[in-house]
Amino acid sequence: MKDLSQAKNFDEFLEGIWRQNPVFVMVLGMCPALAVTVSAVNALAMGFATTFVLVCSCLLVSLMRKLVPKEVRIATYIVIIATFVTVVDYIIQAVSLELYEALGAFIQLIVVNCIILGRAEAHASKHPPLTAITNALGMGIGFTIGLFALGGVREILGAGKFFGVSLFGANFQPWVVMVLPPGGFFVLGAWLLLFAVIRRRKEVRLSTSGGGHVA
Amino acid sequence: MSPESLSQIFLSAALANNFVLAMFLGLCPFLGVSARMNTAFPMGLASAFVMLVASLCAFGLNLLLTQFHLEFLRLIAYIVVIASAVQLVEMILKKHSPALFRALGIYLPLITTNCAVLGVALFQTAREYSFLQSLSFSLGAGAGFTLALVLMASMRERLQLSEVPGVVQGTALSLMLAGLLSMAFMGFAGLGA
Numbered sequence: 001m002k003d004l005s006q007a008k009n010f011d012e013f014l015e016g017i018w019r020q021n022p023v024f025v026m027v028l029g030m031c032p033a034l035a036v037t038v039s040a041v042n043a044l045a046m047g048f049a050t051t052f053v054l055v056c057s058c059l060l061v062s063l064m065r066k067l068v069p070k071e072v073r074i075a076t077y078i079v080i081i082a083t084f085v086t087v088v089d090y091i092i093q094a095v096s097l098e099l100y101e102a103l104g105a106f107i108q109l110i111v112v113n114c115i116i117l118g119r120a121e122a123h124a125s126k127h128p129p130l131t132a133i134t135n136a137l138g139m140g141i142g143f144t145i146g147l148f149a150l151g152g153v154r155e156i157l158g159a160g161k162f163f164g165v166s167l168f169g170a171n172f173q174p175w176v177v178m179v180l181p182p183g184g185f186f187v188l189g190a191w192l193l194l195f196a197v198i199r200r201r202k203e204v205r206l207s208t209s210g211g212g213h214v215a
Numbered sequence: 216m217s218p219e220s221l222s223q224i225f226l227s228a229a230l231a232n233n234f235v236l237a238m239f240l241g242l243c244p245f246l247g248v249s250a251r252m253n254t255a256f257p258m259g260l261a262s263a264f265v266m267l268v269a270s271l272c273a274f275g276l277n278l279l280l281t282q283f284h285l286e287f288l289r290l291i292a293y294i295v296v297i298a299s300a301v302q303l304v305e306m307i308l309k310k311h312s313p314a315l316f317r318a319l320g321i322y323l324p325l326i327t328t329n330c331a332v333l334g335v336a337l338f339q340t341a342r343e344y345s346f347l348q349s350l351s352f353s354l355g356a357g358a359g360f361t362l363a364l365v366l367m368a369s370m371r372e373r374l375q376l377s378e379v380p381g382v383v384q385g386t387a388l389s390l391m392l393a394g395l396l397s398m399a400f401m402g403f404a405g406l407g408a
Contacts, residue, residue, distance in 0.1 A: 027386050030246070031330045035239035075298060078327075082291040089290070105337045108290050112330040114243055180401065181237045185394030192387035200382050 009134050016138030022115045023146025023188075024195055029115040032106050033147055034184035040163050043151025044144065045099055049092065049107060051140025053084045054116050055133055058124035062132035065125045077120045078111070085110045115143060153187050154178050221351040224344070228355030231406045234331045235363040236397040241331030245364060246389055248322060255368035256361070257315075258322050261304075263357025265326045266335050268300045269293075270353035273336035274346055293336045301327045331360055366396060 022028050032050070037043045057080050068076050089107050093100045100107070110116070119139055124132040155161055158178030160168045177183050219227075234240045241262070248258045276292055305323050308316040316323070326332060335356050339349045370392055379388065 027246070028243070030242040031239050034242065075295075078294055078298065079291060082294050086287060086290050090287070105334065105341060108337055109240075109330050109333060111290060111294055112328050112333050114328060117328060177398070181239065182394045182398040182401065184239065185390045185397055189387050189390035189394060192385075192390065193383060196382050196385070196387060 012131055012135045013138040016135060016142040021142045021146060022139055023143060024191060028118060029113045029143065032109060032113060033150060034188060036103055036106050037147055037151035037154055037184065038179045039155040040148060040151045042102055043147040046103060047144025047147045049088045050110055050113060050143055053081060053088055053110055054119060054140045055136045056084045057081045057116060058119055058132045058136035059129055061120045061124040062127060062129045077117060081116055082111050115139060149191060150187055154183055158183060221347060224348055224351045225355035226406050228352050229359035230403040233359040233363055233400050234334065234356050235360060236400045240334040241329050241360055244329055245367065249364055249367040250371055252368045252372060255364045259361030259364040261323060262326055262329055263361055265301055265304060266332050266353045266357045268304065269297045269332050270335050270339060270349050272296045272300060274349050277340050293333060297332055298327050331356065367393065
């Protein structure tokens with residue numbers, strides 16, 4: 001019995017990282033994902049801030065799930081989320097002013113990140129606290145990985161650096177458009193394309209080998 | 216107060232720093248409703264209207280909050296005001312123009328979670344715009360949002376008639392299109408601040 005519940009918890013955790021990855025599969029929370037990912041550090045910071053808000057709000061929403069009347073639930077969720085975002089906003093300002101200026105208004109815009117409201121509504125409001133936290137943590141880490149994949153590629157191509165360390169020496173001509181707005185769209189498009197190709201290959205392989213799937 | 220002129224703010228918000236294509240705000244409706252022109256245009260107008268209302272409310276609210284030194288409540292206050300503004304717009308439209316209300320349908324309540332609306336309120340506070348400047352900023356942002364939505368919808372409508380490899384279809388292709396559009400909008404850099 002214990003093994004079963006553990007396996008189920010692990011499955012909840014993995015859902016956000018791979019099968020339902022918020023950036024690459026659900027394509028939610030695009031605004032911060034594209035706006036702040038000009039460097040790997042920014043991407044990680046934004047990912048961690050979002051994860052923190054996600055886990056805390058899902059915990060609170062899950063604890064209050066029997067108290068909140070159905071009619072005002074969305075308003076309640078938004079106020080809960082906004083409270084934690086304010087906390088994160090002040091923490092980042094206190095820890096690193098440089099980072100705070102780089103992320104700008106996008107820390108406060110975590111409030112309207114569809115992933116958080118979506119998780120609160122679709123998952124946390126229907127599950128007990130432990131399950132809700134596990135799922136939220138998985139989603140948060142999945143989101144962070146997605147941001148990191150975007151930010152890393154854009155920093156390497158657009159500035160020739162990774163975490164601020166120069167990679168290619170002095171002769172490298174940076175591909176500046178990658179750190180400008182169009183680059184965000186292109187890199188995310190390219191990642192989605194890559195995943196689509198992989199999925200297509202897998203489908204073709206399954207159908208030719210004839211194993212497993214029944215049409 | 217910010218020294219920029221009103222026309223400068225308007226052009227900057229609508230073109231040079233277009234909310235969707237240069238600042239990545241409001242991408243969810245941008246990708247979600249831009250498949251067809253007859254949903255894209257009303258959605259753009261409705262969002263623009265909510266931006267205007269939210270911007271005016273946020274301006275008054277900010278005065279009030281600074282008066283009582285309650286700046287830390289700003290975010291919570293803004294989001295509540297936006298949610299109520301959307302609700303109000305919904306009720307007014309339902310009463311006075313049922314036809315438009317039906318045309319907009321589900322997109323109306325969804326404007327609450329449009330980050331472009333909260334973005335307008337937050338940016339005008341951060342840049343310390345005066346009342347008229349805020350007005351010009353929100354009008355420009357709304358115009359820019361509608362423009363981006365309409366351009367994207369017309370491109371995607373054409374795309375349905377052309378032959379595209381199966382793998383690329385869907386979100387990946389929309390993002391590539393948005394990238395090209397965004398590159399075109401970079402040509403406006405230098406207009407406005």
